[in-house]
Amino acid sequence: MAAPAAPAPVKKPRKMSSAKRGETLTAYLFLAPYLITAAIFTFGLMAYSFYISFTDQEGAIDKKFGFVGIDNYIRAVGDNQFLTTLANVVWYALIVTILQTIGAVLLATLLNSKMRFKQFFRTIFYAPSVASSVVISMIFLLLYLRTGFINRFLDIVGLPSDTAWLQNSRGLFEILIPGEQTISNPFLRGPSVAWMAIMAMNIFTTIPTLMLMFLAALQDIPGQLYEAASLDGASKWQQFFKITLPLLRPTFVLVLVLSTIGTFQIFDQVAVMTQGGPANTTSTPGYLIYSKVLGEKTSPESGYGAAMAFILAAIIFFFTWIQRRFIEQGAQKD
Amino acid sequence: MAVTLNQEKTNPSVQTAPTPRGFSVLWTIVRYALLLALGLLFFMPFIISFFSTFKTTNEILSWPPTILPKEWLWDNWAAAWNTRIPGVSSNIFPRWLFNSLWVAVVTVIAQLFFCSLAAYAFARMEFPGKNVLFSIMLASMAIPGVITLIPGYVFFAKLNNLPFGIRLGINTYWPILLPNLAVPFGIFLLTQFFKSIPKELEEAATIDGAGRFRTYWSIVLPMARPALITLGILSFQGSWNNFTGPLLFLRKPDLMTLTVGLNFFKGQYVNDWPKIMIGTMFNAIPILIIFFIFSRYYVEGQAAAGVKG
Incomplete structure (x- = not known):
């Protein structure tokens, strides 16, 4: 309700005036379409999901199901399949977020200065980002073929060129550590070749979007700061590290938080390119949850899937909270 | 920070430190070359895929691959356009294109209307609960979509057995359209913009007796x-x-819409690479054309997305 106004000089009736009531009614009518859809499809479904996660509901259509308390959550933290998808997605989020942020900052810096054709380059760089995840996945399925252009490029520069990228399940550390090793722990094994191929694709296609955000922020930094710094004899490098990076802090928070939320939920590329294979090394929680609700590959388990979704959401929330805290605390120290 | 949508931001002159002239010329050349190479690199996957649509599957799977087809099969596109699959009574790709198109058009019209209505209320009207609602709306943008996946499916599965044979559930378009009628990002974007418009004109209209809706709609x-x-x-x-x-x-x-249809087609006809890639082009080319026509607005939309942080 309306905040109590400062002591009124004239005694006013506590009720809203009829004009104000009319205004309130009109405002809520204007907001009604959003409020109704948000109440049902965002908050309603979230509450419903929370409820389902404590039941043993199987399929979507009405069937008898019972309340099982926190059994689903207990089962999830001991479920190897789910833990494997978490290990995969943690590697994915870590590597993709870091590399695409660095790439975007570098590209934005390269573009941000007085130059001709800036519009042109910006347009060219951004264009591939408007294509759908399905288009990108199809195109890279072609490029990653054993006889595809990635191998052709490696062949030209004289590297081994016979990798079946999306069928190779060897983990990064199994490759790096000499000798024929197999590591059974899905996290310690490191991301598989197939998984790293999907990472490379997504880093490549996300850099331009993030680049635009950094570019917009760079253009808001007053030029006088650099003038003053160069008068004081600061080198280009010093200017970059002492002026540019600290002033980009809010953009870093935004980009990291958005990337974290996005990467942890990766689904489309897995569904189109690998369906979680080879040997579950590209399976993600999003994909597993999707399989659980539709009962593809497994029997449908909606309740269990909902519990996994909340665990995933908690993990995302935890990481974004850490990022905000870490970077904002750093800002106070400066 | 205000969202500036109608004028190109001018770059505050970034003064370069005095450097030897030769070095600076060299650096300029290197930079342009680097940018051109990167631009080409980002575009290369599209170019390669486009040319592969004129090849045979055999050629696509043969080593070493070449960018241009050895023999140009112009008929591939007509063949793809006329592709039929069991269970569908018309050509499959035009059908999926049409489904994608009308769903997109309905979504755009609904979002423009409902988001701007809500944004007008947030930007111009005073009512109890305004700030709380706006904050909740912004916070809701951070809710991971995966949470509503399962209940969404369970919920809509039940909506197929309503009275009078009404179906709003699985295998109808309602589950795709309804949740996207008004979205927080759109309301936020328009609210910021409405706030940046001077109020005088609206005040004049109000004095002339125009109601809230008239002011919103025609001013x-x-x-x-x-x-x-x-x-x-x-x-x-x-x-x-x-x-x-x-x-x-x-x-x-x-x-199905084109994205899902493509994935389905790929699952059924794993090795029909030319058709898969032509379907991919059906999805990519329209959006690329729209992008090149409206690129200014894309860039500004991205910048506006950055403001919310």
Whole structure:
């Protein structure tokens, strides 16, 4: 309700005036379409999901199901399949977020200065980002073929060129550590070749979007700061590290938080390119949850899937909270 | 920070430190070369895929691959256009294109109307609960979509058995359209823009006795054209590219949108590479054309997305 106004000089009736009531009614009518859809499809479904996660509901259509308390959550933290998808997605989020942020900052810096054709380059760089995840996945399925252009490029520069990228399940550390090793722990094994191929694709296609955000922020930094710094004899490098990076802090928070939320939920590329294979090394929680609700590959388990979704959401929330805290605390120290 | 949508931001002159002239010329050349090479690199996957649509599957799978086809099979496109699959009574790719198109158009119209209505209330009207609602709306943008995946499916599965044979559930378009009628990002974008428009004109209209809706419809909306175009193309792109929703809810081939249809087609005809790539082009080319026509608005939409942080 309306905040109590400062002591009124004239005694006013506590009720809203009829004009104000009319205004309130009109405002809520204007907001009604959003409020109704948000109440049902965002908050309603979230509450419903929370409820389902404590039941043993199987399929979507009405069937008898019972309340099982926190059994689903207990089962999830001991479920190897789910833990494997978490290990995969943690590697994915870590590597993709870091590399695409660095790439975007570098590209934005390269573009941000007085130059001709800036519009042109910006347009060219951004264009591939408007294509759908399905288009990108199809195109890279072609490029990653054993006889595809990635191998052709490696062949030209004289590297081994016979990798079946999306069928190779060897983990990064199994490759790096000499000798024929197999590591059974899905996290310690490191991301598989197939998984790293999907990472490379997504880093490549996300850099331009993030680049635009950094570019917009760079253009808001007053030029006088650099003038003053160069008068004081600061080198280009010093200017970059002492002026540019600290002033980009809010953009870093935004980009990291958005990337974290996005990467942890990766689904489309897995569904189109690998369906979680080879040997579950590209399976993600999003994909597993999707399989659980539709009962593809497994029997449908909606309740269990909902519990996994909340665990995933908690993990995302935890990481974004850490990022905000870490970077904002750093800002106070400066 | 205000969202500037109608004028190109001018770059505050970044003064370069005095450097030897020769070095600076060299650096300029290197930079342009680097940017051109990167631009080409980002575009290369599209160029390669486009040319592969004129090849045979055999040629696509042969080593070493070449960018240009050895023999140009122009008929591939007509063959793809006329492809039929069991269970669908018309050519499959035109059908999926049409489904994608009308879903996108309905989404755009709904979002422009409902988001701008809500944004007008947030930007111009005073009512109890305004700030709380606006904060909740912003916070809700951080809710991971995966949470509503399962209940969404369970909920809509139940809506297929309503009285009078009404079906709103699986294998209808309602589960894709309804949740996207008004979205927080669109409301936020337009609210910021409406706040940046001077109030005088509206006040004059109010004195002339125009009601709230008239003021919104005939004064504010026309002035918000740039922001509406930005939201329009972003929501078109979102709907056109949407995969998860249609994948979950459209389980019959004749109902699918192009993204899901393509994935389905790929699953059925693993080795028909030319058709798969032509279908991919059907999805990519329209959105690329829209992008090149409206690129200014895309860039500004991205910048506006950056403001919310």
